Each structure stands twice: as structure tokens, then as C-alpha cells.
Amino acid sequence: MTRVGILGYGNLGKGVELAIRQNADMELVGVFTRRDPATVTIATEGVPVRSVAELDEGTATDVDVLIICGGSATDLPVQTPKYAGKYNVVDSFDTHARIPEHFANVDAAAKEAGKTALISCGWDPGLFSLNRLYANCILPEGSDYTFWGKGVSQGHSDALRRIPGVADAKQYTIPVPEALEAVRAGQNPELTTREKHTRQCFVVLEEGADPAAVTEQIVNMPNYFDEYDVEVNFISQEELNANHSGLPHGGFVVRSGATAGGMNCTIEYSLKLDSNPEFTACVLVAYARAVARLSAEGNTGCKTVFDIAPAYLSAQPADFLRAHML
Amino acid sequence: MTRVGILGYGNLGKGVELAIRQNADMELVGVFTRRDPATVTIATEGVPVRSVAELDEGTATDVDVLIICGGSATDLPVQTPKYAGKYNVVDSFDTHARIPEHFANVDAAAKEAGKTALISCGWDPGLFSLNRLYANCILPEGSDYTFWGKGVSQGHSDALRRIPGVADAKQYTIPVPEALEAVRAGQNPELTTREKHTRQCFVVLEEGADPAAVTEQIVNMPNYFDEYDVEVNFISQEELNANHSGLPHGGFVVRSGATAGGMNCTIEYSLKLDSNPEFTACVLVAYARAVARLSAEGNTGCKTVFDIAPAYLSAQPADFLRAHML
Numbered sequence: 001m002t003r004v005g006i007l008g009y010g011n012l013g014k015g016v017e018l019a020i021r022q023n024a025d026m027e028l029v030g031v032f033t034r035r036d037p038a039t040v041t042i043a044t045e046g047v048p049v050r051s052v053a054e055l056d057e058g059t060a061t062d063v064d065v066l067i068i069c070g071g072s073a074t075d076l077p078v079q080t081p082k083y084a085g086k087y088n089v090v091d092s093f094d095t096h097a098r099i100p101e102h103f104a105n106v107d108a109a110a111k112e113a114g115k116t117a118l119i120s121c122g123w124d125p126g127l128f129s130l131n132r133l134y135a136n137c138i139l140p141e142g143s144d145y146t147f148w149g150k151g152v153s154q155g156h157s158d159a160l161r162r163i164p165g166v167a168d169a170k171q172y173t174i175p176v177p178e179a180l181e182a183v184r185a186g187q188n189p190e191l192t193t194r195e196k197h198t199r200q201c202f203v204v205l206e207e208g209a210d211p212a213a214v215t216e217q218i219v220n221m222p223n224y225f226d227e228y229d230v231e232v233n234f235i236s237q238e239e240l241n242a243n244h245s246g247l248p249h250g251g252f253v254v255r256s257g258a259t260a261g262g263m264n265c266t267i268e269y270s271l272k273l274d275s276n277p278e279f280t281a282c283v284l285v286a287y288a289r290a291v292a293r294l295s296a297e298g299n300t301g302c303k304t305v306f307d308i309a310p311a312y313l314s315a316q317p318a319d320f321l322r323a324h325m326l
Numbered sequence: 327m328t329r330v331g332i333l334g335y336g337n338l339g340k341g342v343e344l345a346i347r348q349n350a351d352m353e354l355v356g357v358f359t360r361r362d363p364a365t366v367t368i369a370t371e372g373v374p375v376r377s378v379a380e381l382d383e384g385t386a387t388d389v390d391v392l393i394i395c396g397g398s399a400t401d402l403p404v405q406t407p408k409y410a411g412k413y414n415v416v417d418s419f420d421t422h423a424r425i426p427e428h429f430a431n432v433d434a435a436a437k438e439a440g441k442t443a444l445i446s447c448g449w450d451p452g453l454f455s456l457n458r459l460y461a462n463c464i465l466p467e468g469s470d471y472t473f474w475g476k477g478v479s480q481g482h483s484d485a486l487r488r489i490p491g492v493a494d495a496k497q498y499t500i501p502v503p504e505a506l507e508a509v510r511a512g513q514n515p516e517l518t519t520r521e522k523h524t525r526q527c528f529v530v531l532e533e534g535a536d537p538a539a540v541t542e543q544i545v546n547m548p549n550y551f552d553e554y555d556v557e558v559n560f561i562s563q564e565e566l567n568a569n570h571s572g573l574p575h576g577g578f579v580v581r582s583g584a585t586a587g588g589m590n591c592t593i594e595y596s597l598k599l600d601s602n603p604e605f606t607a608c609v610l611v612a613y614a615r616a617v618a619r620l621s622a623e624g625n626t627g628c629k630t631v632f633d634i635a636p637a638y639l640s641a642q643p644a645d646f647l648r649a650h651m652l
Contacts, residue, residue, distance in 0.1 A: 018586040022466045031402075100649050120652055121561070127460070130475045130636055131595075136651065137639035139613040140348045183452075184598075198586055260344035263601035268594075269457075275589035279464075282585060286463040299477060306637040306647050313463035321632050323426050325462065326446055326455045 008069035061141030107302035116295040130268040135255035142257020147175035151249025165209030249276035334395035407520030433628035457595040461581035468583020473501035477575025491535030575602035
């Protein structure tokens with residue numbers, strides 16, 4: 001059994017709790033919280049809510065792997081190096097530009113402690129990264145494309161909610177079908193930001209707010225919306241709750257290339273997910289199994305999905321995998 | 327530089343020769359043949375055609391990895407264990423049912439010789455296997471689907487050509503669009519052989535042959551055609567040469583599952599290849615790089631794609647991959 005601890009009990013932590021139930025060789029031994037454990041109730045009976053102080057003191061010795069479910073902006077840059085100095089850890093750090101720095105910090109801490117860490121696990125970074133890498137190695141001459149959606153961007157939804165006059169909002173990122181088709185057809189198009197994705201907003205106005213003024217603010221918002229074609233829909237809070245309360249997501253990774261003989265080849269990977277956090281959690285749990293194994297083999301330091309052989313993710317022995325999945 | 331030898335100079339061996347040109351860190355040091363080397367001309371100037379006797383004697387010491395490009399029926403079961411006893415080797419053994427036996431033979435030979443071997447590399451088995459494995463580990467509760475095509479099945483084309491009255495023929499395997507759509511929609515259908523693929527035949531008759539009799543023989547041929555909906559088209563040799571001389575292929579691997587929270591998730595991987603052998607060769611060459619590295623690390627014995635961390639396939643260092651592909 002691999003004994004798992006969860007740090008952080010938001011959407012992702014709750015997803016990890018669920019994912020562990022689908023893996024008979026994994027056991028949840030605690031959800032760790034910065035709050036008073038007595039005030040936190042979790043979905044799994046018989047599993048204790050424990051204080052983060054236990055982790056800090058290094059006394060949570062029953063934890064084989066700690067899955068850290070904090071945010072990339074402020075939580076993970078602190079938490080992952082800190083706990084990699086005491087436990088095997090997995091995180092889903094997703095600020096692409098800061099991965100080298102985060103890796104260096106976690107690697108130093110894990111190596112010094114003789115622990116194994118995995119950062120930037122999930123689907124992007126994570127499964128999408130794997131597919132970019134495999135496809136690039138196989139087709140060295142070609143072009144890469146990543147499309148996201150259709151799915152809810154929490155960052156863009158948050159940005160909408162910060163606009164004065166907006167009571168609530170959800171934003172869907174949608175790939176432009178024509179762009180995806182051109183890529184699939186091997187046309188290797190050069191695509192602008194606007195040509196790749198559109199942004200669909202569902203906005204609940206505060207009483208008395210001016211829809212025209214809110215629309216103006218949305219479509220001109222730098223970084224988030226100004227470079228995109230934006231669709232703004234004003235709806236009631238009831239309609240938002242009824243039709244837009246989920247967190248679906250997904251996307252496409254395509255590499256379009258040619259052999260040295262001039263033969264076109266297209267490799268495509270895609271995900272369609274009813275729940276972004278629950279699926280991400282499934283990826284984290286499979287990789288937590290791998291981290292426990294690497295640790296048992298004495299393979300310490302910080303890893304990424306690039307460093308882990310696929311067989312490490314499976315609960316099945318190698319001969320079973322060769323006979324049934326190869 | 328990784329110095330590569332090619333054994334066998336059919337479509338696949340020629341594809342490997344081409345693929346090496348796209349990888350600046352790989353060098354072709356010889357094509358090995360059972361024929362008189364003086365009678366074989368290869369596409370690459372300055373690279374020698376060498377006798378297989380050199381391999382047998384173990385004197386081809388400049389070969390870091392030997393890519394064995396024989397057939398799975400009779401060549402590879404003999405060649406791969408034989409040469410794994412003297413060289414690091416890669417093959418594309420694709421008889422799924424006999425993989426465990428082939429693995430055992432190659433593993434014993436490679437371990438005894440302190441060499442590294444990789445079997446069953448390519449796209450199925452190979453990249454499709456990887457995707458089956460990753461998807462199963464991430465979504466333990468779900469259904470797997472593999473569709474092949476649209477593409478040329480060489481086995482089925484050969485079967486057509488063995489029918490009396492048939493001068494030449496090509497057979498395309500085509501996924502049934504409705505089946506693929508049902509799978510993508512998360513309906514988890516149970517599909518019969520007939521419901522998954524159709525078989526499209528282009529047949530050139532010998533003079534005087536009876537098309538009705540040939541059609542009858544095709545559609546009733548056990549294993550190859552009798553369980554499928556079959557389309558038979560009679561065309562001229564000129565038309566076959568003009569429109570059906572390529573070896574395109576591809577396919578789809580889909581896993582459709584749900585989280586423990588009941589959220590549906592679909593993972594899909596697909597390939598669209600203008601040349602099956604040239605693409606397979608690209609996969610073999612990327613994995614030859616990995617085999618050379620494993621060998622240099624002293625990691626010997628037989629491997630499959632499941633055992634090899636993705637970063638081993640890349641010519642780029644780990645920090646580059648983290649910064650640019652993760």
C-alpha cells in the first residue's frame with residue numbers, strides 16, 4: 001500500500017481524495033490543514049483531518065507521499081520545497097515560466113533530505129507536456145500546436161468577477177474550429193492568439209450595473225481579453241448556477257511534421273474532461289504511486305513527468321503490462 | 327554521436343536510413359545484409375553495405391545500436407535474441423500474442439551479454455501501447471478502444487493477392503465513423519468486429535478472371551474478411567499504381583472513463599501517417615537513442631516502451647526540456 005497525505009482541501013484536494021478510492025493499492029492517511037482540524041470535515045469516513053504542524057515537525061511518518069494541492073501563485077513555491085525536505089511530494093505547479101526556478105528549489109531540498117519529489121504534474125503541464133516531448137522526439141521536423149478547451153478558465157472567470165458591476169461570472173476558453181482543422185490537415189498554419197481561441201463569458205450583473213460599460217471593460221482588458229474575440233452573455237445568477245457551475249476542461253496537443261522522405265505525419269492527443277480538478281487529481285495519484293516506487297529504489301531529488309518511465313504509474317506488474325497493454 | 331546499424335533493407339530499413347538524417351546526434355555506420363553487399367545499393371552516400379557475417383562474428387564494434395528491420399513472423403524471433411547477445415538492439419516485433427515469449431528470449435540473451443534491447447517499438451505496439459498504459463493508470467475505471475486506419479493493411483493486401491485470379495491488390499482498413507463518435511461521446515459501446523472497422527479492397531484481376539467468384543472468395547475469407555463489411559472495387563493495374571501505391575496508416579486510441587465523483591473523462595490519441603514504415607522508423611530511431619543511453623548507464627536486459635522514461639528519447643538536455651516542453 002502507498003499511504004498518501006493531502007495538503008490543502010479545495011477542489012483539487014477533494015479530487016485527490018476521490019481518486020485514491022479508485023486505486024486499491026493507495027490509502028489516504030490524512031488531510032492536512034492550516035485551519036483547526038476540528039473545523040474541517042472531509043468526505044472519507046475514518047480518515048483523520050490533521051494539523052499542518054504535524055507535517056512541519058516531520059512527525060507524519062506514516063505518509064509515503066504527500067500530494068500538495070495548493071495554488072501555483074503563492075502556495076506551491078513555498079510549500080513544495082519546504083515539505084520536499086521532509087517527505088516525498090507531488091505538486092501540480094503550473095506557472096510554466098517559473099518551472100526551472102521551482103525545480104531547482106525543490107531539487108535541492110529533496111536531495112538534501114534523501115526524498116523524491118515530482119513537480120508540475122497534471123494535464124498541462126503534465127500529460128500535454130509528455131505528448132509534446134514524445135512527438136518532438138519522433139518528428140524532429142514539424143510544428144507544435146496546443147489548444148485549450150472547451151473549458152472553464154478559472155483565472156479568466158476571476159478576472160471577470162473583479163470588474164465593478166459584475167456579481168458573478170464564468171469564462172469558457174474555446175478553440176477556433178477552423179484553426180484546429182487547418183492544423184489537423186497538416187497545413188502548418190501560423191496562428192495569432194485571436195485565431196486560436198475565442199473567449200465566451202457568462203456574466204451576472206449587480207443590480208443597476210450598465211451592461212454596455214461592463215462589456216467595454218471586458219473586451220478591452222489587457223492580457224485576459226483584448227487579444228481575443230470575446231462573446232459576452234448576461235444571465236441571471238440562477239441560470240449561472242444551473243448551467244455553469246461545473247469545471248469542465250480539455251484541449252488538444254498536435255504535432256504536424258514530415259519524415260525525411262517528405263511524408264506528412266500528424267500526432268494528436270486530446271482530453272475532454274467533465275471536471276478539470278477531478279481529472280488532474282487522477283493524474284497526481286497515478287504519479288504518487290511512481291514517486292513512492294522511485295523513493296523505495298533510492299532515486300531521490302526532483303523529477304518531472306519526463307523522468308518517469310510509464311510502467312512506474314501502474315499498479316500492475318511488468319509482465320502483465322507486456323501481455324495485456326503492449 | 328550514436329552510431330546506428332540497420333539490419334534488413336526493406337521499407338522499414340529504408341525508413342530508418344531516412345530518419346537518421348533528421349537527428350544530428352545519430353550516425354548511420356552500415357546497412358547489414360544477408361545478400362552479397364556488392365549487389366545492394368543504399369540511398370546514403372559514403373555509408374557501407376556490410377555483410378551480416380560481420381554481425382554474426384561480433385566484429386561490428388562500431389555499432390552502438392542495431393535496429394533490426396525484419397518481419398515479426400520469422401525474422402525477429404530468431405534475429406533479435408541472436409543479436410541481443412552481441413549488440414544493443416531495437417526491433418518492432420508486432421505479434422501481440424507472442425510478446426511475452428519474445429521478451430523472455432531477448433531478455434536472457436541481452437542480460438547474459440550485458441547488452442540493452444528494446445522490443446515491440448513502433449506505433450502499435452509502441453506509441454499506442456504507451457497511451458493505453460498512461461490512460462489506464464490515470465482512469466482506472468473505464469473502457470479502452472483502439473481503431474486502426476484509414477490505412478493499408480499489408481497482411482490483408484497479401485491475402486487478397488493469394489486469391490486465384492487476382493493479379494494485384496491493396497486493402498484499406500477504415501474505422502466506422504459512427505463507432506468512433508459513440509466512443510468519443512462517452513457512450514462506452516460494446517462493439518463487434520464488424521461495427522468497428524470496414525475493409526475496402528482495390529483488386530486488379532488477371533485476364534479472364536471472374537469478378538463475382540473473386541468477390542465471393544474475398545468476403546468469405548476466414549479471419550481476414552468474413553467478420554467485416556467488405557467493399558470490393560475492381561480497377562486496372564495502372565489505376566492501382568497511380569492511386570494506391572502508398573502505405574498510409576494511422577488510428578485512434580481512446581479511453582473513456584469516469585472519476586470516483588462520476589465525472590466523465592475521455593483521453594484520445596491519434597495518428598495520421600502518409601507512410602507507415604517511414605513513421606515507424608522515426609519511432610525506432612528516437613528509441614535507439616534511449617537504448618544507447620541506457621546501455622551507457624549499465625542498464626541492461628530487454629526493455630519495452632513502458633520501461634523507458636520519456637526524456638531518454640530526446641537529444642536535448644533535461645533543463646532544456648523542462649524550460650521549453652513542460
